[in-house]
Amino acid sequence: MNRIVILGAGYAGLAAATSLAGRTRRRSDVRITVVNADERFTERLRLHQTASGQRLADLRIPDLLAGAGVEFVRGWVTGVGAAARRVRIDDERVLEYDRLVYALGAVADTAAVPGVDENAYTLDSAHDADLLARRLAGLGGGTVVVCGSGLTGVECAAEIAERHPGLDVVLVGRQEPGATMTPGARAHLRRALARLGVRVVSGVEVVKVLPESVELAGGDIVPADVVLWTSGVRVPPLAAAAGLAVDERGRIVTDPTLRSVSHPQVYAIGDAAAVRQRYGVMHGTCQSGMPTGVHAALSIARELDGRQPRPFRFGYLHAPVSLGRRDAVIQFTHPDDSPKRLYLTGRAAVWYKETVSSSGWPSFRRLQRYPAVGSFAWRRGGRYTR
Known part of the structure; x- marks a missing residue:
């Protein structure tokens, strides 16, 4: 049995879980487990709306994983034994893994x-x-x-x-x-x-x-x-404590395929990963988080089939900013996240921003059904790719 444990159920973690479930659904030798401290899914793209008092959908992680064949474990990750390939939950339960996807993200510093x-x-x-x-x-x-x-x-x-x-x-x-x-x-x-x-x-x-x-x-x-x-974030110290190679901010240093450079059975995605591209190390955003999750799933599926993982390449597309419910500004960017001349404002920008904000969690179901295509495109080296 290939035991795959995914730590964290944000955008990146759930993208990895649902995409991997779709890619391995015909196999009986794969068990996927997702661990998260809360059953409630956090729509980070809409937290400013919730904070202002707007009522939004109450999304539950077990519901988002329904039908995927993925086990959900609610609990705090209190330790990672990278050498022994074990994860400790709430200082009580221990999960063993063959491959680990580390997607614990970042929190306010x-x-x-x-x-x-x-x-x-x-x-x-x-x-x-x-x-x-x-x-x-x-x-x-x-x-x-x-x-x-x-x-x-x-x-x-x-x-x-x-x-x-x-x-x-x-x-x-x-x-x-x-x-x-x-x-x-x-x-x-x-x-x-x-x-x-x-x-x-x-x-x-x-x-x-x-x-x-x-x-x-x-x-x-x-x-x-x-x-x-809202000024600055930090990553949990678990990766460093586990002996994984990390950068000066505590993010797991990965190779081009998103595997840890020190422990290749560990994949790091989202804000917890220090992923180098041609323009430098990626900075954490929801825009980049889901593609890393999808790519980690693809890489693991290829490994299970006896093939080598492919390098991950990503370029930024935009910086969408809501300015209340009736205004917004969308700054389009080059792959390295530097601004282009093009930007949107007003109603067109509001529509664009809402489309982006509402596209996250519905993608998880589509990733289960159509993992080979995915539900969105991201930019690879300045080109669009699926």
């Missing part, structure tokens, strides 16, 4: 700045988003400070401001919002934030989060009734 862990909300899960939504709903007024002016911070600030017009929303960060976009796209983004009443404080560094304020480098204080932290 709450240790980077004092006070974040105690005084700020994060968006690592649907549960986190629910907690923030309840807090915002209970505020009669006041100020919400969003720390981090990357795309996640922008989406959160815009969504909260639109949904809760009685709250003052402040977006604080080192860089200008939309810094990686072309001037036209960036200008549209700034106008949208201004229209929603979001105050932007850029070029500053948060050095401490206090119970009722945020302290900036230089001593300035920004009062806050609620603080949302």
Whole structure:
């Protein structure tokens, strides 16, 4: 029996599980197990909507895996024995594997700045988003400070401001919002934030989060009734503790086929992997996560058939950013994620963004049925491929 254990059931992990189930459905010697801490699937592409108080579908991982022949185990991964090929769950149960797919992703780096862990909300899960939504709903007024002016911070600030017009929303960060976009796209983004009443404080560094304020480098204080932290992520220390080769950020270093360079029976995908392409090491996004999961499934299926895995090649396509429910900006990119001249705004961008956001979990069922084709295309070296 070929025992394949997949750690993590986000976009990358479930893409790997369903695609591999489809590719091996005619085999009786393959057992696939998915381990995740929660039964609820986290739609990371929509967490800003949930956090603002919008009601979205309650997606359950066992339902998304229904009919795939995949075992689901709910529990926290507390240890990986890479040499012994074992995984410990909740310090009690042990799963043995022949191949491991490591897809535990990344979480907010709450240790980077004092006070974040105690005084700020994060968006690592649907549960986190629910907690923030309840807090915002209970505020009669006041100020919400969003720390981090990357795309996640922008989406959160815009969504909260639109949904809760009685709250003052402040977006604080080192860089200008939309810094990686072309001037036209960036200008549209700034106008949208201004229209929603979001105050932007850029070029500053948060050095401490206090119970009722945020302290900036230089001593300035920004009062806050609620603080949302979206500035920076970290990966769990499990991979390093297991003796897997990791980079300076703790991500598993892979070969071109997504296998660990130190333990080839381990595949690393999504945010947990340091995957090098011609333009450099990929950065984690939902856009790149699902393709790594699909490719890992293909590689394992090829190994089971006695064939060599193929190299993974990926190029970025776009940076879609919602600006509330009635506006958005889509920055199209080169494969290395640098911006092209082309961008969309307004209704066309809203439609585009919604199409992207709603395409994630429905793909899992299609990957079971049509694994050879897949349900989406991604860019390989600047070309589109299936």
